Amino acid sequence: MYRTEVISKLFGRVGWRQEAGAPVVDSANLASKSKRYFQGAHSIISLKRIKETAGEVNMNDAAFNALLKTMQESSIAAVLDGVFNQSEIIEQRLEFDVCDQEPVLIENSGLFVGRKIKVSSNAARSVRVNAISLYFNGAGTFNIYLFNSLKKLPIKTLEVTTEADSIVVVEPDDWILNYMDGGVKSGVFYIGYFQSDLVGVKAYDQRPWSWICANCYRSDAIEAEAPTATDFVRTxxxxxxxxxxxNIEFSSVNDYTEVIKQNPQAFDTAIGLQMGAMVVEQIMNSVRSNGTERISKEQAHQLYIDLNLEKMTEELPFSTGLKGQLNREMKRLNLNFFPKEKPFTITSPNDPCYTPRFNR
Known part of the structure; x- marks a missing residue:
């Protein structure tokens, strides 16, 4: 998976070149950090032809630029979906199974209480907070916070309301714990609440026999001193x-957001080819009738070949269609980000060339 923020990171890597007599393209769609342009994918691609084969008739410049924006975002998403198509979910677990012991009420002592979560240092892993189960002896409203040890203010805040002697399950929106992202680099995470916020209610200790182990994170219950009502001692x-x-439900997932954001240039060629294939298909399948979009049967046949040819012929021994080029580029990217492990030979420890292999 990848988070939608990467779309804006890759937007503008490839852009449109303004053409004489064509609709006026805004700065966002003209931007090309790679100095590559979508018109380079095929000679038939032009701004005027895109407009004249679009579904909306007589669109103004604002609508046309909105269309170009949508097309570029769709091209980026299609490329990423094709490259990062590995399994997403690694694990999904609660912190503990509820046992048959009688829960015990916990007195409020003015602490910050909750969990300390250490996530995997793998940049392509993320931990999601799917749900938080709350078990208290009364109805109360207070905040659950997500902190990081390296940031003073909470990253997320969620207002919750409990019920008397009954489990309440809340689902935080977009609580993702990542070892490296745009706002946090390393550190540990804390999820919990300030006991000073509890008015007339107390939490239950469900006294689990054991905590469930996870592969990509570790969760420990903590009770930290809180010198103020909004901060706690994190050391x-x-x-x-x-x-x-x-009791928190976590999911560990393959998340390539940071990998993509740190390597945006890798996708330039594929995005350009994807846009080219999209525009050629639009031109071929247009049902509009006007002088710009009209193409002959011979032209249509040639466009089909240019788009779909996937093997060498005697006439074109070194050519392939846009989709073939795109498919080849996607395979290259996939192999680049997911290299196959090379075979190795185990030699004797007495051999001077012997090198132990760990953590394969």
């Missing part, structure tokens, strides 16, 4: 066995 907060009324 080595005491680990506890008490659940403090919380």
């Amino acid at each position: 080595n907060p005491p680990i506890t066995s008490r659940t403090y009324g919380l």
Whole structure:
């Protein structure tokens, strides 16, 4: 998977070249950080032809630029979907199974309580907070916070309302814990609440027999001193066995957002080819009738060949269609980001060339 923020990161890597007599293209669609232009994919591609074969008739410049924006975003998404097509979900777990022991009420002591979460240092892994189960002895409204050890203010805040002696499940929106992203580099995460915010309610300790182990993160219950109502001591907060009324459901996922953001230039060729194939298909399938879009049967046949040819012929021994070029580029990108492991030979430890292999 990848988060939608990468679309804007790649937007403008390839752009449109303004043409004489064509609709006026805005600066966002003209931007080309790679100095490559979509018209280079095929000679038939032009701004005027795109406009005259679009579904909307007589669109103004604003509508036309909105169309170009949508087409570029669609091209970027199609390329990323084709390259990063590995399995997404790695694991999905609760922190613990509820046992048959009688839960115990926890007195409020003015602490910040909750969880300390250490996530994998793999940049292509993320941990999602799917849901938080709340178990308290009364109805109360307070905030659950997501902090990082390297940021003073909370990253996320969620207002919750509990029920008396009944589990309430809340689903945070877009709580993603990543070792490296645009706002956080390294550090550990904290999810919890300030006991000073609880008015007339107390949390239950469900006393689980054991906590469920995960592959891509570790979650420990903590109880940290809170010198103020909005901050807590984050240096080595005491680990506890008490659940403090919380049981969090996490998912570990393959997340290539940061990998994509740090290597935007890798996708320039594929995005240009994807746009080229999209425009050629639009021209071929247009049902509009006007002087610009009208093409002969011979032209239509040649466009079909230019788009779909995927093998060498005696006439064109070194040519391939746009889709063939795109497919080849997508395979190259996939192999670049997911290289196949090379075979290796295990030699004797007594051999001077012997090198132990760890963490394969």
